[in-house]
Amino acid sequence: MKVTDEHxxxxxxxxxxxxxxxxxxxxxxxxxxxxxxxxxIEWLTGFNKAAVKKLIKEEVTFKTFFESATLHPNASxxxxxxxxxxxxxxxxxxxxNCRYLDKMIDELxxxxxxxxxxxxx
Numbered sequence: 001m002k003v004t005d006e007h008x009x010x011x012x013x014x015x016x017x018x019x020x021x022x023x024x025x026x027x028x029x030x031x032x033x034x035x036x037x038x039x040x041i042e043w044l045t046g047f048n049k050a051a052v053k054k055l056i057k058e059e060v061t062f063k064t065f066f067e068s069a070t071l072h073p074n075a076s077x078x079x080x081x082x083x084x085x086x087x088x089x090x091x092x093x094x095x096x097n098c099r100y101l102d103k104m105i106d107e108l109x110x111x112x113x114x115x116x117x118x119x120x121x
Contacts, residue, residue, distance in 0.1 A: 008092040012063035017056040030109040045069035
């Protein structure tokens with residue numbers, strides 16, 4: 001699918017605090033832990049658990065969330081299709097970063113080993 005400007009706008013305006021509970025539910029339902037979820041979030045964004053809690057409390061949008069993040073240098077190694085979109089073809093930075101996070105959480109929920117999720121050698 002092709003990412004539209006409207007889609008990019010919608011993703012940018014979504015509040016991280018409204019999506020985070022879905023992340024928690026998804027990983028816990030599949031037997032993974034919140035600690036593992038936070039490990040994934042911290043690897044991608046640099047935000048530790050306390051920073052994530054603060055951002056949730058502040059109800060930041062995904063645009064603000066990723067503008068404040070320090071993206072991991074290996075984030076570009078995250079490839080594939082998520083939510084019907086091929087990640088490497090997304091040119092909007094916020095949308096691509098959001099899909100990186102979605103893909104990593106999906107891999108976590110599917111039981112992939114943490115070393116592979118975190119793109120370790």
